[in-house]
Amino acid sequence: MDNINFLIAFFLVGIIFILFLFLISIFGYFFFYIITKRSEKNVLKKSNLILERFLISFGIGISVYISYGYILNLFNLFNFFTAYICILFFDIGFIIYYIIRNKRINLSKSYLLKIKTFFFNRARIISGLIVLIIFISSFLLYWDITTESLGLLRRDPYMWLEHVYYLIENGSITLETLGYGYPSGFVFITSGSLLIWPDYLMVYFFMKLAAIFYLFLYILISFVILKHLFKSKFLVFFSLLLLYLSNFFLSRNILNIASSFASILVLISFLLIVKDYPIYIQGFILAALFLIHPLTFFFHFIVLSAYVLFKIFSNIRNRHLVLKELGSIFFLLIITLILFIPYFTNYPEEILDLYNFYQNIV
16 A cells, blocks of 8 residues: 555544544533533633643543443444434534623634634744644654554554444444453444444554554643643653653554553543642543553552542641542542443443452452
8 A cells, every 4th residue: 555545544534533532522621611610610711721621621521422432332322323423413502502601602802812822822833833843753653653564553453443343333332242351432432433434444544543643642731741840841842752752652552552542541630630630520531541441540540549648648737628639539439430330331240350350450
């Protein structure tokens, strides 16, 4: 297969990826808007928060979409109309509500000014260009390896390809069909992306090329995190360059598989931590990690628990803060358990299996 055909496939996969990215992010933003409504009437009030809230909304949307996928799976109803068009209509309805709620039916000049300030700020343009250079460098490396042959790089993507296409064709997937040791969260996400073009060839090329687009999300999220951690722009961009041109990152994330996608959610979780968002928002991320890649969930849960305990004990004298954190943890557990319900309704026998799985790890 020549480079021109690869570029055409890459372009089509990119359209599918971007459409689903915005579909899920707007979907997730609805829930983000609801849970932050009391503290912030307009969560996009500050223009410099647009990017990070978009990324967080994507993580929340992924979590809720997976649980929604399990509900559809239970009734054998996972298809283009229920898992794509319904979400699209939901997003459109929310956008209309949001505009009316904020009295911006015609998009006021002040709002457009904030958008303009965000995208046309000189410092941001320079930062954006440097990030783009890093992305292009990483992209060329990914592209060279990915397009070396027509086949998928390893065995794992072929297994996921089979499960994704099975779900698209049949509207549900069982444990017997999955038979891979993971929940089917990654299958729902990938299948959901492809419902707009459920051709087998497109599914194949999505499994082959989508990791390049996930790379852009990795870089974008890492940039927001590093920008908060380091005041020096040189350190931010040098860290990005070292990370995304390293053999370790390349070998782990060049494949479009569950563990690679889970890494995006882990980064979003770290973004929530460094930006000091309420801990209960982590409930969405934890639920998604569990339903995509349980092993990543297990290790990340340990890290997150250590962070929460450190935060509580370092402020043990501040009774108000401790009670606030405990309340946030309780809310986190409620969110996580609600999102788990559709999964265990589909596969009640998995409760015992997962218990044995984690026992073996320990």
